[in-house]
Amino acid sequence: MRKISGIRSIVEVLSAICIKTLRYYVRYPGGFLLYLVMPFLFTLLIFGMGGFVGGSEATTYFTARTGTSNVLIYEILGSSVWMTSWVVVEDVGVSLRNEQMTGTLEQNFLAPVNRFTFLLGLSLADIIITAGIFFIVVGLTIWIMIPTAFLGLLQAYLVLLLGLIPLFGIGFLFAGFVVRFKEPYTFVQIVNLLFAVLTGTYYPVTVLPYWAQFVSRILPQTYVISDMRQIILANEKLVNLYGGVFVLLTLALAYPIVGYAVFKHLEKRASITGDFSKY
């Protein structure tokens, strides 16, 4: 039996993990539906709360604080980025946890595959899924609401893809917690909810206290949401948003390095304690 090596072997492994994960998604389709409707449901929630708090002046206040009167697109963009970030951050860890509980994690770790390649494979499947969800939710909404902004969507897509890289770093970090400590759900969900609070998902980060604004500046979603709104709602060009793009590039380098280092450390501990096979 001949074997392959180098880049080709990595590509084969990545595509195998990706295809396997997508097959699972297709055979358990409920998750797709949830990801598709959640951005709309959260936007409806914000609409309701805005009307309740601001009454007939709600839209006026909204425009004064955000610079746009298009509440739906503003909120859908925030919701969709949050949902995308939720999937990416949670899925790598939860996939590992599911593999651990079904007994397949050890089988994967028995294979001569670099752990980084393995985590990257899980993340790549998420890129396809989240990009698809984003395209359907945001693309269709924009196409219906502001047909002229449809070209800007491609630039917004680029920002999103760039923003996914640091998110994978956060995903790797959670994956390490999962392998070592199990029970990822509570922690990941609290962090994901905090992301919604801190990254300007439903309101500008300027309404946050200063300390919270400081935290928001080290979170990639803050820049993704802000830049996408600029591109879609203010008709801004991506090249003019180089400040945010530069920060995203920096975070795209730092987060995966830190996340993978933490994963490797916790994975090593798990191999000493025998935690791979514990439920």
Add this chain to the structure above:
Amino acid sequence: MHRLKPCRCTMNPVDVQSLSKTFETKEGPILRKRRRSLTAVDSISFSVPKGEIFALLGPNGAGKTTTVKMLCTLITPSSGDAIVNGYSVVKEQQKVRESLGVMLTGERTLYWKLTGHENLQYFAALYHLQPSDSKEHIEQLLKLVGLVEREDTLVENYSTGMRIRLSFAKALLNEAPVLLFDEPTASLDPQSAHLIRDLIRDLKREGRSIILTTHNMDEAEVLSDRVAIIDHGKIVQLGTPTELKQRVKTSEVIEIEARNLSKQAVDAVQALSGVSKVAFSNTDREKPVLRIHAEKGEEILPRILELLVREKTAITNVSVIEPTLEDVFIEETGRSLRD
């Protein structure tokens, strides 16, 4: 069956040197947890030459699976090392993984929402098999384990036996020179177990070195070239099945199946002169078995029976048999393998 990949090493394909594993656990109520050390494997050493089937035989919790998991790099040893195909399990884990085909216990080692074929296809990529070759190879493996007609069925719809056979096929994907099978026939029906044992013998004929763990003494006896009897993490006996049985000092073993067997009765039998060891196995609650090692079995048998009848024991079967590997274990530990 398959072409064997050349073994890298000039020495034995598996060489285990003083391998130990101690787990640190915390026990007790939340605020008063205490650290506790549990030695699962205690300085074991053994080698497996090319083309040998080597069995680790012992009761549940003896340390067999921990040993296998250290050999396949899933658990880091606390001390010692093992060389697999010339590579250290401590320092060259990636190379060790390339040299091994592993089947771990249980049927939940596969993706149940994938078909049998998709499972093998996935793992073939993880083992870096050439995609153009792996298609035919997967077909051969599925044929070998009798699953070719169900290859497109989701694993969730397989029977337990089919899942374990698929798991076995997965272990053969990379044609590794060293194979580790952890309880390969546990929970299999006799037919499937027979098939797996035949396949293991074929693999040995191809020159592969095979380590299998089992608590089934018959399996260890019929399948293995050498057996290491392991208890509380230590190898207590090591040799060919024939050698080990010859080490049982008594020439005869009396096996008595009985109901209402009290501890008092067992103790009374143990106290009889001429009886060296008594082990009581109660795994099959319908037929508890008393295994008695005696110098002259036929002479002492009437006294044993008389004593048991006096203790109101209902005897259902009595036989005087040759020692088995179970008796080697009893001789060494004073307990039955099935305890």
